[in-house]
Amino acid sequence: MSYSVILQNKYDLSPLVENISLIDSLDQIAYMATISLVVTPDFPVITPGDEIRISGIPYGSVGSKVPLLNPGVVWETSSTASTAKHISITVYDRTIYLAKSEDECLFAANTTAAQRLRKHASNWGIKLAEVPDTEISLKRAMYRPQTIYSMIQADLKETAKGGGELYVPRMTAAGLSLVKIAGNEPVWKLEAIEEITQSRTLEEAATRVKVLGTETNSGEAPAKVLAIADGQTAEYGVLQIIVQEDDVKTASAAKRLAQSKLRGVGTTYSVTCPDLNTLRAGDKVILNGTALIAVSVTHQLGDPGKMSLELAVFEDVKRRYYL
Template sequence: MIRPGGNTYEVVLAERFMLGELVESIVLEESLDEISLRAAVGLVATPDLPDLVPGQSVRISGIPFGGSDMADLLNPGVLWDWSSRDSGQKHIDLTIYDRTIYLSKSEDEMLMSKGQTASQRLSRYAQNWGIPLAGLEESSVPLSRSLYRAQTIYSMIQADLKETAAYGGEMYRPRMTPDGLELFRLGSNTTVWSLELERNVLDVAQRQTLDGAVTQVKVLGSELKARAGQGESALSEETETTDNNGEDPTQAPSLVLAIEKGDIARYGTLQKMVQDSKGSIAEARTQARQMLSGIQETFTVSGIDINIIRAGDRIELAGSGLELLVTSVRHELGVPGRMSLELATPDYVRRKYYGSV
């Protein structure tokens, strides 16, 4: 076990083998870009090390920051791969994921009915793949009919969650817990940790850039959809039509359903195109307005490890004056452990991770 400073972390293989003193290091990583919590565990190889086989269950436990009793930090986990190196003493590196990795690595084709919510669809995905469910918060927003051609289950989940956010819903992410898979609403963590320089933060880096800024959004749709029940007057005045003289209509330019403009005078024209085939023109305009943005601002924080912070949690950063969400986190477990966080505002997170459907 890792015991610097008297603290304890446990790595249990196949619910039988306590790897104990063989563990040299444990790193936990999570990001809004990925569905699974990932662990990198370093071991020293000895004759009593049990056989390692990808697919074995792994549980990582520790004392939560500020607590006194052991709790699971990654469970249920699965050993995904391992590699070894020998320079006189053999060392082994394990890569472990929570079980949502199967949703990320598996492909399927699915038809989802109109009116289902992201919560209902996530329940179906999980049940199909044998992943236990915790209580799922109801996402409430009814979704459009979706035919998902061959793609990963995680990409289907992403599409459902993006559509939920695009049409006025909350931002959610699937999160594996010891009780099962939950649908976590970003920023809804009960304990909001406060980070301060000279207290629990070693370094804060701030970045502002126009990379990712959007000052104009053009939403495109099919001509059939635009004219079916919408009326010519509902179309943007900037819509252009083309006489194709009987040519293949798929070669014609798309119809412009909406154009929304932001602070072009200050930042110039930075246009994003969105293909919308589901919502109404009013919904397309709402979606387009949500994507408008100016300067992009993010923070990188390193400091003393708070080992229960996860991607999507809300954080208070002293002196920033901003509400911030964790977009990625890296925990180097130990006492004192060290963590590195990427932080951004909810508006930034909505645009970057939930901005198109």
């Protein structure tokens, strides 16, 4: 078969696989898999914490298998028995430890998101692969107890707000990387679409943005209004949000911040099509001639497989996840 599941580097479970799903999203750091298997008399004991990996032949290739989720850790198991016994395994890549672990961290000013990521990886024994220079110097950060992933997200958001690129952490067989949103090669063109749904909503729209300064010491007077930006108020009415940023010092900076927060109708596309098994959340695809970003992807591995995607334009991804 074109996919393999190896437990503890010695048990080949591939012939027992009933189905495999891989789930990735910009809302999560860890790549997740669910694997359903038939249990045989010589089936090995599977315990949460066991190492496991999933490999497959990339779509469009006739070569050898490549890692799809490696290194993986068994997180949960569930078994059922009727005429035959079956087991379902939930697997995550090792960034799950950054999502589930909490800490308190102090980072000096003028360090970058990349430097801070390296520090987290060192603290938690996670091997690093390619971590590009994120370039934007960040302000001093005192992170009270929270998950490591939330700290990483905050640093990547501050990088984007400072004019830097958009990055997503991603675990590969080589180690933890920072991958630029829409920086993938090749860029796949989605074809043979089985189903496509377009959703448009004003739910997260902001047609007016008001930027406020810090509150007064007395707390009895309203905060100073630094800037107001209007967008599509004539079309959609006034949907106002308030932004309060301690670091905004000038009227021009406040105006730029306000304009960056304006957003109109949000559009997303839900697509079901043949599987591109190496496609990840944050990758760019082409749908009907339009460049879109995969916000989430679910692979149903198989020969052939199928995938379900949620897609959005780059600017919507930037506003929704980074601003």
